[in-house]
Amino acid sequence: MELVAATGGRAKADEAEEGGLVVRGSDRLAVLLTPDSAGGSTRMGLAELKNACYYERPFSVTFDGEAAGTGNGEYVGVRHPLVRAAVAEIRTAKRPLPRYAVIALHGLQVPAPAVVLLSLVETTGLRPQLELHPVAHYLDGHGSCDEIGYAVLQALTAGGIRSTPAEVPATAVIEALRVAEGRAEQQRYQWERERSAANAALVDARIASQSAAIDVKVQQAERTLQLVSGRDPRLTRMYESRVRNLTVRRQGIQGDLGSKRLLAVTRRPIGVAVVVPAS
Secondary structure, eight states, rough: HHHHHHTTTTEEOTTTSTTTTEEOOOOOHHHHOGGGGGGGGGGHHHHHHHHHHTTTTTTESSHHHHHHHSSSSEEEOTSSSHHHHHHHHHHOOOOSSEEEEEETTTTOOSSEEEEEEEEEEEEEESEEEEEEEEEETTTTSOBBHHHHHHHHHHHHHHHHHEEOOOOOOOOHHHHHHHHHHHHHHHHHHHHHHHHHHHHHHHHHHHHHHHHHEEEEEEEEHHHHHHTTTOOOHHHHHHHHHHHHHHHHHHHHHHHHHHSOOOOEEEEEEEEEEOOOOOO
């Protein structure tokens, strides 16, 4: 909710929904919620969401997908307009961003200090995706611990992050971060390979489906054209035009959808946290 606070809004814990928040926006926040930022779903609808922010009407939000299915609040996932507006703001911001911190997690006792690398992963193709992906590794070299990374994300939504004055050796952090970077890049490569194959199959299926549907319409129009040809010049011209338009549409399917065949998965590190046992 940093974007809410930075634009003059406020957010507080929702007493009626565990883990939820009540947000009161601002006119500055409403301006950022443009149609370009509405790449995902919103229960309220973009227009109502903008109005609620502009007139500072409070509304409930949750980061828990299961709770969103039973409650009335906005589910703020990675494709929600608020999240996409925040991502756009981060990309264009010129101010320095806090990208490193030593933290403890409220209610979770980690067995040993660990480095958590947070990356923003973007997937292109027919169905674009935007994900926040954590990779975690113990400082003592005892292996990966990605469950701590996901615990950090959960703590972020529930306000469970605690600052701590604990000191950690810089050399151990750098080495663990190097390992985490390598694993994050391996995951990105694996996702790109798997998602590229699935995306190509989806594009081919979509092209075949849309082409077949237009073929049926062309056949129907051609049969009608044969019936009216030589009898009614007006109807003849109308169906000749329809056949031409449908043919052009069919030819355009390959171009429109073919550009979505190539898929790329990019990763941008956005933060590093060292999680230490709570004192």
